[in-house]
């Protein structure tokens with residue numbers, strides 16, 4: 001985190017009674033207080049439909065943060081936060097709610113000597129993003145006359161390119177792009193941010209980070225859990241929209257981007273978006289050959305899932321980044337629910353060394369060197385290479401050098417939202433999606449969604465606890481490769 005300070009401000013959470021507020025946002029605010037990154041002058045206003053007064057909200061949040069932290073709260077730190085918690089009830093579609101909100105904002109400002117800097121967090125269902133944005137603008141709460149106004153929007157930003165553009169237009173009526181923070185919680189993960197440090201703060205990787213040395217890249221976002229209670233959302237979204245279009249594409253841009261000219265938000269985002277623009281559009285034949293969609297057995301029996309649903313809970317795909325650095329290097333992406341284990345990993349497979357020298361030895365083949373970025377869990381980085389086994393014969397073993405975050409940095413547990421909230425309070429948009437990035441992501445995914453919509457075939461069924469349907473293995477086998485696990 002930066003040594004700069006977050007501005008004093010009021011965070012307004014729309015959807016304060018929801019899961020995200022309870023599990024992530026309030027715990028993140030508490031963790032920021034613990035690490036000394038919360039500005040001393042701040043307040044939080046929760047907004048939701050249920051009727052509740054400030055003290056009930058405070059008690060509820062105390063309980064929920066304690067549960068999320070799984071340990072007793074630091075009394076002084078928590079009471080500093082609790083004294084600054086407020087609650088406003090109402091329907092997000094009702095303009096009167098925003099009038100009441102203005103009054104509570106004024107009360108909080110006066111009570112805590114705060115400037116009119118407001119950070120609005122839309123932790124609402126996606127169909128309310130535009131509605132809340134419009135009402136905020138109508139109430140004059142988007143105008144930056146007397147302080148900054150920023151809007152954090154949860155995903156998904158649209159469900160295809162058209163709807164994303166329509167939502168953006170709705171927001172842009174009252175806001176400027178510099179006020180809109182489209183969140184992707186993957187970018188808040190330390191290990192994701194570390195991809196840039198690994199690539200650009202070390203002299204040894206950059207020279208080999210290209211098509212001359214890299215054979216292919218594998219990216220996996222595997223989840224052990226199913227869809228839980230999110231059937232309504234998930235059945236309409238599917239894995240492609242839920243994970244690939246945002247989280248996985250962000251990982252891919254960080255791996256494939258050119259060095260930015262600085263770490264300023266737009267310099268970084270300019271380079272990231274170029275990666276997405278370099279992905280050639282997928283034809284119908286590509287979709288049939290290089291995209292696998294799967295569904296776990298039992299998905300259709302989950303709550304709020306349509307009986308004959310063809311929604312994919314698994315996707316595997318082969319993409320190219322057709323630019324000077326990466327031409328001809330496949331990027332294999334796979335994600336799924338109810339897989340063998342929870343693991344997010346990026347495996348950079350380097351080209352094999354020539355075998356010639358080992359022809360007359362017992363060595364049968366040379367495995368490629370693999371640089372493995374373990375995003376979660378067991379966060380770290382490892383490099384595998386060959387070493388000679390001790391003894392008179394020329395036998396090789398594959399060994400690994402391993403770096404573990406936990407062992408080295410002994411970092412405090414975090415929700416991943418701390419950095420993102422802190423950056424938004426500082427006005428740093430680097431880790432947030434710019435609109436052209438959102439569009440570029442949809443541009444890749446849209447042809448696929450269209451092809452699937454016209455394709456009557458069923459997704460391949462896979463067993464819970466497996467690595468997805470066999471078709472995903474074949475995708476790599478056809479290219480003479482295999483998934484790392």
Ligand code: BG6
Pocket residue numbers: 185223242243344
């Ligand atoms: C969310 C998706 O964005 O990311 C969920 O909507 C998914 O379906 C979650 O489970 C995964 O996040 P994490 O941080 O647990 O990898």
